[in-house]
Amino acid sequence: MAPPTANDPWLAGRHFGIVIDAGSSGSRLQIYSWKDPRSIRIEKNSELAYKLPKVEKGTRDSDLWVTKVEPGLSSLADNPQDVGAYLRPLLSHAREHVPPSLQKDTPLFLLATAGMRLLPPKKQAEILLETCRFLVTHSNFKIEDASSVGPCGSSVRIITGEEEGLFGWIAVNYLMDGFSGSSKDRTTYGFLDMGGASTQIAFEPSAESQKMTKDLIDVRLRLLGGHEIHHKVFVTTWLGYGTNQARERYVGKTxxxxxxxxxxxxxxxxxxxxxxxxxxxxxxxxxxxxxxxxxxxxxxxxxxxxxxxxxxxxxxxxxxxxxxxKTEPLLNTTKPCPDTPCLMNGVHVPPIDFSVSHFIGVSEYWYSSEHIFGLGGAYDFVQYERAASAFCSRDWSNILKEHEESRSQHHLGGDGEVVKDGKVVDAGQWGPQVEIPRLQMQCFKAAWIANVLHEGIKMPRLVDPGGNDTTDGEKVAAEADKKGLGRPTFQSLDTVGDIAISWTLGKMVLEASKEVPALGKTAKPLVDPIDDIEDIEHFPIQPIRPPFLSLDGIEDRLSPHLPSSLTRSSLGFSPVLFLFYVFVIFFVLAFG
Known part of the structure; x- marks a missing residue:
């Protein structure tokens, strides 16, 4: 399908942005779009002035905004020369659906996650360099110049689990209107994400807790009226606490x-x-x-x-x-805590007031609640426990029989982990080839989710509007009969409206927000939250920078050995950066 034409009303004043989520099992390209904030007329005292730009799918056909290739980018660790062939279908899809006249102003990001994090730094650097070379030479999309961050600046890089958490936190609060309105009393939602390898938490501590917490990240966004909002967010990740690795640890201990x-x-x-x-x-x-x-x-x-x-x-x-x-000890809640308070595995987390802070859980929190139990959405521990107990106690032959009956009647549905050669490669509707692994692990995953929520991050099993809570399971059933418990403490969600909750959406909301004109000329430019940390060298979260791509570091080491006439101050530009560009051009001519 051809991209929209210049006289298409839908296209008027529309900007686009592209994110390639390079995960461990595959790379997913997503096209987003929004109206140019500078073209939106904001009336004085209008409610619109206190909203963020509306980020939507980047195609009018709801299925064409996203496409995926398999396996993960990290699978090319020993063959970086194949990156071009791997990325070509994704890039072709983007070029097909973003109007050619707008491509040069459309930012493209390839942000790699868990799979790439596990590679040695040299392998990371080789793949990033080849990725940069291919995207620059085969498209007209907006890609940053080389810098100390990488060969394509921050357009092509590996992000940390904490950065995923921050972008996810932005996405959740954007979709749930956590940022909208002029009231200073508005509370934001906390964000919980769990995959196969790790789990993340991101939330805005109370004003009292912020005074006692030093490891907060300043998230800055600009509303359509030009007002800048600031939120101090805590984020951390627990590696090995995703469902798959937790299962592996459990099996070893058992x-x-x-x-x-x-x-x-x-x-x-x-x-x-x-x-x-x-x-x-x-x-x-x-x-x-x-x-x-x-x-x-x-x-x-x-x-x-x-x-x-x-x-x-x-x-x-x-x-x-x-x-x-049996799974509770795997939380390691008794591990020594060097910086109190701590939750799991000796990791510091500021106090959470669950009577005020409400959380949204995505990924495995949603899958384990919805796709077998049908309990996605507002979380009720009593219902969840009853459903899990009933499922676990069923005979496996009975479960298989019901599965076969559902399959024959085409009643299957869910996230459907598609397993190929022992690896999860896709997620779609359940069928005979995809539902069995979910059914086998559902009991474990349900227990792990509940333990992480209640014994790990200490979420009460029930919270009432007055702030009274209980973690005593025996009292929960009686307390659950009370009416008017208000906004749920925890909800598992997958989408809001027709937009999927994804960290990639949070990244695009930030990019759209950067386009809003500031109220004053001296306003500090908006940047990714990780780039707003002033003393990053001493901060517990460190960005991932493959070593030989750190051009500033190379220049610092070489400068003392260069003639004064060849230094940055004499030339007016970086000689190292110049040589890097020469290398890239040579690489393109030789191997392109």
Whole structure:
């Protein structure tokens, strides 16, 4: 489909922005658009003056604003020369749907996440350099010049989990009107995100807590009337606390504990088997009853436990309550806290007043609530616990029978993790090839989510408007009968309206906000929150900068060895940056 033409009314005064979310299982290109803030007439005292630019899908066809390629960009670690072929379908899609006359003013960002973070710095740098080269030479989109951030400035880079959290926090509050209105008393929503490897939290502490917290990030946005709003946000991430890695840690601990008990009671020749003895069934309350799974623990570092890394057979005993008890220690809530207060794993988090702060959970918080239990949205612990207990205790054969009946009647639905060659490569409607892994892990994931919420970040199971709360499970059922509990403390969401909640949306809201004219000429330019940290070297969150791409650092080391006539001060420009451009041009001519 051709992009809209110049005389199309929908296109009048419209700006575009593109984000490629380079994740671990694939890269997803999303096209956003918004009306030029400078073309919007704002009447005096208008409510519109206190709103952010309206960011929408970048195509009128709701399905064409996004496209994806697989697997992840990080899979090219040993073949960076293939980056061009990998990105070509994404770039072609963008060029097809953004009018050619607007492409030079359309910012394009490729922001890589978990998969790229795991690569060695040299591999990261090689992929980023090749990505930059391809995007610059094969498109007319707006891409930043080389800088100390990277070969394409901040247009092509790896972002931290904390940056994902900050952009997600912006997206949630944008969609939930957390920023709108002129009232200073308006409270923003907290943001919770959980994937397979990590979980993030981002929220605005109370005014009292802000006075006692030093590790806050200033999030600045500009409303359509030119007024700048500031929010002090705390964000942190827990690596290894996503559902998949939590499961791996749980499996390792369960097998170790089981072996310890067995060795303490009788001689066990189980270790001598080349594969595994299927007569040794390790009971697992986190699997539906009578489900058998072969598991191989990966989180064992003690050489004396190497024999445990063989396959073991887990047998589901189906108890949500026991699963909650067995997974709770994995939160590490008793780990020493160097900077109080702490939540999980000794990580400092400012106090959270849940009677005031309300949270939105996305990704796994939504999947684990909605796609089996049908309980997405406002969170009710009593309903959630009952649904999880009922599901976990069901016999696996019964679950499979219902799955087959639903499939034959085309009643399947949900996030549907599509597994290919052992890797999650897509998410769509459930079907026979995609629903089974979700059903197998639903009991564990439901318990892990509940433990993270209530034992991890200490969210009360119930909060009433007066601020009274309880974490005592025995009292929850009685308290739940009370009426008028007000705005829910926690909601799991996937979309608001027809817009998906995504950190990429938060990034685009920030970009659109940057286009709003400031009220004064001396106003400080809007930047990404991480770039607003003044003393970044001593801040706990450090941006990811592959070492040999740090041009300023190279120049600092070379300058003392250069003749005075070849320094930046004598030439009026950076000789290192000049040589870098020469290298890039040579690379393009030689290999383009």
């Amino acid at each position: 097998i170790t504990d089981y072996e310890s008990v067995q060795n303490g009671h009788e001689h066990n020749d189980y270790h001598d088997d080349d594969d595994f003895d299927e007569h040794h069934m390790i009971p697992d309350p986190c699997l539906p009853k009578n489900l058998e799974l072969d598991e191989t623990p990966v989180h064992l570092t003690d050489p004396s436990t190497s024999h445990l890394k063989k396959k073991h057979k887990m047998l589901g005993t189906g108890s949500f309550e026991q699963c909650m008890k």
